[in-house]
Amino acid sequence: MRTAPETDLAAPEPAPEPAPDLETAEGLLARYDEVRGYTELLAAPLSPEDQTVQSMPDVSPTKWHRAHVTWFFETFLLAEHESGFAPFQDQYWFLFNSYYEAVGPRYSRPLRGVISRPGAHDVGLYRRNVDDRLRDLVARSDDGTLAKLRPLMELGFHHEQQHQELLLMDIKHVLSLNPLQPVYAGRPAPGPAGGPGEPDPLGWVGFEGGLVEIGHRSEAFCFDNELPLHQQWLPPYRLADRLVTNGEWLAFIADGGYRRPELWLSDGWARVQAEGWEAPFYWRETDGVWHEHTLHGTVVLDPAAPVCHVSHYEADAYATWAGKRLPTEAEWEHAARIAEADAGPANLADLETFHPRPAGAPGSLRQLFGDCWEWTASAYLPYPGFRPAAGAIGEYNGKFMSNQMVLRGGCALTPPGHTRATYRNFFPPGARWPLTGVRLADGGAA
Ligand SMILES: [Fe+2]
Numbered sequence: 001m002r003t004a005p006e007t008d009l010a011a012p013e014p015a016p017e018p019a020p021d022l023e024t025a026e027g028l029l030a031r032y033d034e035v036r037g038y039t040e041l042l043a044a045p046l047s048p049e050d051q052t053v054q055s056m057p058d059v060s061p062t063k064w065h066r067a068h069v070t071w072f073f074e075t076f077l078l079a080e081h082e083s084g085f086a087p088f089q090d091q092y093w094f095l096f097n098s099y100y101e102a103v104g105p106r107y108s109r110p111l112r113g114v115i116s117r118p119g120a121h122d123v124g125l126y127r128r129n130v131d132d133r134l135r136d137l138v139a140r141s142d143d144g145t146l147a148k149l150r151p152l153m154e155l156g157f158h159h160e161q162q163h164q165e166l167l168l169m170d171i172k173h174v175l176s177l178n179p180l181q182p183v184y185a186g187r188p189a190p191g192p193a194g195g196p197g198e199p200d201p202l203g204w205v206g207f208e209g210g211l212v213e214i215g216h217r218s219e220a221f222c223f224d225n226e227l228p229l230h231q232q233w234l235p236p237y238r239l240a241d242r243l244v245t246n247g248e249w250l251a252f253i254a255d256g257g258y259r260r261p262e263l264w265l266s267d268g269w270a271r272v273q274a275e276g277w278e279a280p281f282y283w284r285e286t287d288g289v290w291h292e293h294t295l296h297g298t299v300v301l302d303p304a305a306p307v308c309h310v311s312h313y314e315a316d317a318y319a320t321w322a323g324k325r326l327p328t329e330a331e332w333e334h335a336a337r338i339a340e341a342d343a344g345p346a347n348l349a350d351l352e353t354f355h356p357r358p359a360g361a362p363g364s365l366r367q368l369f370g371d372c373w374e375w376t377a378s379a380y381l382p383y384p385g386f387r388p389a390a391g392a393i394g395e396y397n398g399k400f401m402s403n404q405m406v407l408r409g410g411c412a413l414t415p416p417g418h419t420r421a422t423y424r425n426f427f428p429p430g431a432r433w434p435l436t437g438v439r440l441a442d443g444g445a446a
Helices: 025-043 062-081 090-095 109-114 120-140 143-176 246-254 266-275 312-321 329-342
Strands: 204-207 210-214 230-234 237-240 283-286 289-294 297-300 373-379 405-408 425-427 441-443
Touching: 025 062, 025 120, 025 143, 062 090, 062 120, 062 143, 120 143, 143 289, 204 329, 210 329, 230 329, 237 329, 246 289, 246 312, 266 312, 312 373, 329 373, 329 405
Parallel strands: none
Antiparallel strands: 204 237, 210 230, 237 441, 283 289, 289 297, 373 405, 405 425
């Protein structure tokens, strides 16, 4: 890896608020209130009507997200540990179970948008009821019970954070179909120069590779799919020091990128033809000018900003066109571990740009933990020795290890505190509604 820039010791960041101590009941409840409150903050700009719409099968209504994350705490904590437990509403168990076969039957996912009741207000009552009971349970628990609750509560926090990101991705699609071009919130995401500009030159960072350790290795929280820690052999490789830009993608389009089958995987080319793909998901050409739909409105395309809302198929075709390839997830993780100390502040949801922004000044790897989830060349598979947890909670990740590709990093809709070098996100290769982007790689053996 090339030499990292020196740290600017003259301008220290203000000290962040100390994180709650999750070893104590008070700390657990403080974190619970933070996470639950952030979901409601994200939903606050949305009317009950906004919160009811399901614009396609992959998208869930906002109020469904708010209810489902509540169901998760009710099912995996209250039902197991609250004395005299009874569901808030019997039918909510059916309506707000997402995919847990062991918990019981569930309502059809593609039809979530036809459920007008409970409305957004009643979902708020459900949330408050479960919040009150959960707080009471934790406050009354002895140390032994608290030790059982802690890992489930932490899983519930991270689960709700995943749905916070999905809530934003989903409402973005809902609003994109409205010809009034409604704005969710947030503000435009100017680049370092304060507005649209020319793409920054692409740099490359080399890594020696070798026998490296992949997977989570500390006592801090991780999902089960980040385990076990294991070794992999990586030949020397390079990663692009930033994401592919809109300007570069325009060159791909101008060179016939969406019309040349030799650039595409067979399944990808079939989707191009079947769905008429000619540009990224939210791009629209009006009077010869490219625009893109964002959560803060429809804007003229910034050539310096990262291209986003492209499928794995498009990312792979672009890499082929560029004479490069996508990184493997092991390469990405190995590089991120080395470079994360120099990565700088990430463009996550707390900045409220809700959109990727141009890369900052060259240095180490830029845009690692924010802006866009980065497609990798790796299929989503279990690590050697992976064992899902026993019971219903074991359905969380493992059963999706088929026909999906791994993405790494995080995006401008990811809550702060929800990124790490070992985090394995995954989506089907044709998905375009998630906030995804492209980082190129070369060298190595992939
Ligand atoms: Fe979920």
